[in-house]
Structures are given as C-alpha cells and as structure tokens.
Amino acid sequence: MSLTSAATLATLDRTGPRRITDLAAIEGVTQPAMTVLVRVMEESGLVERRGDASDKRVTLVHLTEAGATYVQARRQAGVEAFAQLIDNLADDEVEALAAALPALQHLAELESQDREGPKK
Template sequence: MEIPDTLLGTVGNAELADTIFALLSAMLRHRPREMSMTSSSTLSALFTDGPMRVTALAARQGVTQPTMTTLVHSLERDGLVVRRADPADGRASLVKLTESGAELVRARRREYTEIAEGYVRMLADDDRRALADAVPAIRALESLMRGERS
C-alpha cells in the first residue's frame, strides 16, 4: 500500500528515495579501494545468503555469466571463495565463501560501521533519535530491496 506524498508531511516518496541514494553514495566514497564494487558485493552476497551458482551470482550482480566466471576465478585465486559440487545437481557447482573471505567481509563491515558510527555521533541528539526510530523502516526497505517480503 503506497502512502500518498501528502501524508508524509514535507518530505515525499521521491525525496526520501533521493536522500537514501545520496546517503548510500556518500557511504560508498568511504569504501576501501583494494577491491572492486562487484567483488565486494559478490562476497557480501555469499556471506549473507550462502553458496550460490555462478549464474545466480551473475544475475544478482547484474553482470554476464562469463564476467562472473572471471570474477570467481580471481576470488578463488585470492583464497576468498571455493567451488564445490552442487548436491542438488552434480553437473553444477556452487561458489562458497572461504573463512578468509568471510573474515574479509566481517572486517569491511566493521570498518564501514565504525565510519558511519563516527558520523552518527556528530549528529544532534534529536537527529540520532530520529534515525533510531527509523531503523525498523530502514530494515524493511533493505529486505524489500533484497527481494524478501516483510
């Protein structure tokens, strides 16, 4: 059910979406540069959702299967992922995060969290409270963007 912009007060749906996009863009400027965005996002997907086929990873990242295959080879070479036989289909393989890959994802998330926390601490108390009140809505939006139903 969509809430009409008039019920949102002074901020409409488009402005909310634009603000979220601007925040995400600003956060991405703080990301470590030693890895491509697609590599980082692929590792994060494997960390969150578990082993996947190359075709599923490619679709999720919005790249071609050959591009994802090349990326997986690179991540394998770096010891961040391994391929294992798919128990559901012996002809296919699953890409699985290694412990090194999982630790890299955890470390990057800690780093992002520390950066964001520093900025949150600079906000006025009322703004921090407003953000805290918005956490359930932000989590619901994230779930929707991941394709989950809330």
C-alpha cells in the same frame, strides 16, 4: 577490490553457496564477467568452487573462511565509520535516525529479496 567483488562476497555470506549464473544475475553482470570475477576471488582464496551434493552437474561458489573474514571486516569498518558520523549529530537528529530504523531495515530486506530472487 571492486564493488562487484565485495557485493558478491556479501551475497555469498548472506545466502550461502550459489551458481555463477545466479551470482551474475544478482550482481547485474554477465555470466562470463562473473566467471572471471570468481576465478580472481578463487585465486585470492576468498571463494572456492565445489560440486553440488544434490546435483553432480552443478558447481557452486562457496565463501571461504578468508572470504567470510573479509566480509566481516568490511562490515565492521562500515559500522565504525557510521558511528563516528553519528557522534557528530545533534541529539534530536540521533533520535530521528533511531525512529527511522525499522523502516530502513524493511527497505534493506525488500532490496535484498529483490536482488537475490528465489533461493536455490
């Protein structure tokens, strides 16, 4: 799976259903490229398109159960990889990482807000 596909699935997991144009802007690709990407992920059963109940002219991309499972498995694999690496650090290095966690969390929140823009 491409990085853009994985990032798009993670975005849908964090933000809920989105328009293809919104996803393209968030992921930094063209709308036609995102349309192709969504079609491939739809064929793989990771996402589905549904009409927006509040505006019948709009189609939203939704994460399927299989897509959500994929995102969770990918996150868990990342957690396990970091845990193995952290196990190789000295105690003072682990303490330094722990002390930095609030600042790192804030950076992640700022980056997420910047990428996602206003929610629709």
